[in-house]
Amino acid sequence: MTVSQERRPIENSENRPDKKWTIGDLSYRYILDLLPCCISIQSPSLHILFSNKRFEKDFGDGIGRLCHEVYKRANEKCESCPVEKTFEDKKVHTSEETVRLSTGEMAQMVVYSTPILDALGNVTAVIELSSDITVIKETEKGVKSLGQSMAMVSHEIKNILEGLHGGAYVVDTGIKEDDLALARKGWKIVKKNITEISNMTQNILYSAKKDVLKNQLVLPKEIVDRAVGLLLDKASAMDIELEIQTNPALPSVSLDPSSISRMLTNLIWNAIEACSNDGESKLHTVVVRAEFYDKTHFMFEVEDNGVGMDDATLNKIFEEFFTTKGGSGTGLGLSVVDKIVKAHEGRLEVLSAPGKGSTFRVIFEIR
Amino acid sequence: MDKAAKIIIIDDDSDYRFTMETFLNRNGFETLTAEKGQEGLDLIEKERPDLILLDVMMQSTYSGLEICKQLRSNPELKDIPIIGISGMSNELGVRLDKWGEDEYFKVDEYYEKPVDREKLLERIKVRLAKGVSRLKPKWNYS
Numbered sequence: 001m002t003v004s005q006e007r008r009p010i011e012n013s014e015n016r017p018d019k020k021w022t023i024g025d026l027s028y029r030y031i032l033d034l035l036p037c038c039i040s041i042q043s044p045s046l047h048i049l050f051s052n053k054r055f056e057k058d059f060g061d062g063i064g065r066l067c068h069e070v071y072k073r074a075n076e077k078c079e080s081c082p083v084e085k086t087f088e089d090k091k092v093h094t095s096e097e098t099v100r101l102s103t104g105e106m107a108q109m110v111v112y113s114t115p116i117l118d119a120l121g122n123v124t125a126v127i128e129l130s131s132d133i134t135v136i137k138e139t140e141k142g143v144k145s146l147g148q149s150m151a152m153v154s155h156e157i158k159n160i161l162e163g164l165h166g167g168a169y170v171v172d173t174g175i176k177e178d179d180l181a182l183a184r185k186g187w188k189i190v191k192k193n194i195t196e197i198s199n200m201t202q203n204i205l206y207s208a209k210k211d212v213l214k215n216q217l218v219l220p221k222e223i224v225d226r227a228v229g230l231l232l233d234k235a236s237a238m239d240i241e242l243e244i245q246t247n248p249a250l251p252s253v254s255l256d257p258s259s260i261s262r263m264l265t266n267l268i269w270n271a272i273e274a275c276s277n278d279g280e281s282k283l284h285t286v287v288v289r290a291e292f293y294d295k296t297h298f299m300f301e302v303e304d305n306g307v308g309m310d311d312a313t314l315n316k317i318f319e320e321f322f323t324t325k326g327g328s329g330t331g332l333g334l335s336v337v338d339k340i341v342k343a344h345e346g347r348l349e350v351l352s353a354p355g356k357g358s359t360f361r362v363i364f365e366i367r
Numbered sequence: 368m369d370k371a372a373k374i375i376i377i378d379d380d381s382d383y384r385f386t387m388e389t390f391l392n393r394n395g396f397e398t399l400t401a402e403k404g405q406e407g408l409d410l411i412e413k414e415r416p417d418l419i420l421l422d423v424m425m426q427s428t429y430s431g432l433e434i435c436k437q438l439r440s441n442p443e444l445k446d447i448p449i450i451g452i453s454g455m456s457n458e459l460g461v462r463l464d465k466w467g468e469d470e471y472f473k474v475d476e477y478y479e480k481p482v483d484r485e486k487l488l489e490r491i492k493v494r495l496a497k498g499v500s501r502l503k504p505k506w507n508y509s
Contacts, residue, residue: 159454162480166386169484173389182389189382 037131038109041116042067042083049125058132060102067128071099082113083126090115090123096133108137149204152323152330156200163193188237195234199269203332206262206339213256213343220290220298221246223257227264228288231272238276241283242268246290250298254367255344260300263340264288266333267302267360274306274358293363300364305357314352337362371397372495373414377407377434378422378452383480387420390484396491404434411444418494423451423474435474448494450487451477 023031032039033053040062041050048062048070055062062070068077077084082093092114099109109130115123167189174183228242235242268288275284282305289301309317309324316322318338323331341348341362352358374396378384384400391398399414401407411419419438423431431451438444451474475494478487 155454158480162454162482163382163386165481165484166383166390170386170389173393185385186389189386192382 037129040067040128041125042128043125044087044123046077046081046083058101058107059099071097071130073100082111083128086113086115086126087123090117090121097130099130107132108134149207149330149332152332153200153204156330157197160193160197160200163189163196167193192234192237199265200330200332202262203266203330203336206259206336207332213259215254215256217252218255218257219252220250220255220300221248223255223260223264224288224290224300227261227268230265231268234269235272235286238272239284240272240275241285242272243285243287244289245287247292250290250292251366253298253364255364259340259343263337263362264300264302266337267300267362270333271302271304271306271358271360274304274308276306278306280355296366297363298366300362301359303357303359308354308356308358309352310354314350317350371395372417373397373399374418374420374491375407375410375414375416376400376420377402377404377410377431378420379403380422380454383422387482390488391491394488404430407434408437411438411447415444416447418491419447419449421449421451421474423453423477448497449474450490450494452480452482453477454480 035052036054038055038058039050039052040048040055043049046067048065048067051059051062059070066077067083068074068081072078078095078097080095082095085091085093092112094110094112097109097111099107101107110133111128111130114127114129116125116127118124167186170186171183171190172186174180174186224244224246228244232242268286271286275286278284285305287301287303289299289303291299291301293299313324317324317334319331319335322334337360338348344364346362346364349361349363350358351361372395374391376384376387376391376398377400378387379402381402384402388398388400399410399416401410407419407421421431421434423435431453435449435451438447438449476490
């Protein structure tokens with residue numbers, strides 16, 4: 001392979017330490033190729049006339065092809081094409097675009113366009129310069145999501161505080177009036193809110209922590225029993241039946257018991273609330289199962305006959321901070337479930353219909 | 368003896384209804400509660416309370432703001448003072464103070480949970496004193 005002379009520096013300054021460095025030593029082509037951003041020159045029909053090394057590395061050979069074809073593999077030009085605007089008004093324009101790299105990955109780029117004018121001041125071509133800002137965009141998303149999570153959490157804490165204040169007032173009143181039944185009722189409200197805040201704290205910790213699993217051999221039944229045990233009070237306070245169905249033939253499996261217990265707690269918690277939000281006056285039951293899925297896999301299942309979900313809701317449930325619980329709920333529960341399932345290389349299936357209820361099934365390999 | 372002033376509490380949180388009811392009872396008010404919007408409207412229509420404590424961000428079909436709208440457009444019920452209570456807060460982008468500017472959604476004042484009960488009590492007394500109430504609370508206010 002031969003390397004074109006014009007792409008190399010004329011002299012290597014290391015060989016001539018006494019020589020004063022000037023830009024004249026380098027060809028412009030070489031400088032353009034060194035820049036860590038994509039540069040192209042485009043015709044009025046948006047055909048690429050020139051591109052630098054970085055452009056070729058990110059998008060392949062684009063010479064002679066249409067800009068949007070190369071950047072986005074799209075047939076149509078971009079909605080607010082900065083190059084076209086520069087051709088129209090001779091000014092510098094900018095936009096942010098989502099592009100597809102030649103590796104197939106998507107990237108966010110900030111794009112600038114600037115005109116090349118002829119002697120009469122007409123735009124003959126436009127230079128387009130794009131920089132990859134995917135990392136910046138991801139950081140931005142992270143900061144936004146942090147702000148949102150702070151808001152959701154502080155909102156939820158306020159609701160819990162309301163419960164604690166109210167419950168404590170009732171306990172005090174019960175004591176003052178020698179009414180033990182009233183004091184007990186208040187105490188129940190206080191305890192319920194303590195459960196709420198500890199559940200919320202666990203979810204915040206899980207959503208923030210990196211996936212470090214401490215796997216050990218454990219019987220699925222033991223985890224089911226533990227998670228159900230934690231929520232018996234909540235369910236009975238809402239007149240909802242909690243039923244356990246576990247297959248005694250299931251062997252011990254390698255799991256991180258505390259993560260899986262958290263996952264089941266969140267699924268059962270949601271199931272209980274789905275029942276309590278159901279206006280229908282039927283007997284509400286949440287069934288928690290541990291069962292074989294096939295010869296090499298087993299599953300946990302949480303089934304409720306509560307409100308159920310429509311397709312629009314189903315599409316959003318695993319998004320962080322999405323909640324159907326209006327005034328209550330941080331929207332962290334299912335995103336934590338999703339995270340734990342992925343960390344265990346498991347699979348999550350949801351079946352739901354409005355008015356009928358929902359079933360969440362988590363499938364893991366037996367190992 | 369004067370009859371106690373009647374307050375209707377509308378909120379979808381059963382614990383809140385119970386604790387607020389206990390608090391207001393102990394402070395000399397007669398209370399009635401409703402969990403949902405329509406139930407609340409029916410109760411207001413039937414009972415003609417002196418004041419309404421309303422959760423403005425309920426999940427049910429008739430949200431709190433919808434109740435406000437219905438009450439304010441009903442000539443017979445439009446003057447009942449409404450104190451809005453909200454679980455939502457400004458940091459979530461919910462601006463109750465802005466909604467208050469809309470003539471339909473005009474609650475007389477609103478507070479966020481956790482509610483400062485002593486302050487609420489004071490405000491209820493002020494509202495009742497200003498309000499169109501035909502009834503007097505058990506306690507005296509000047």
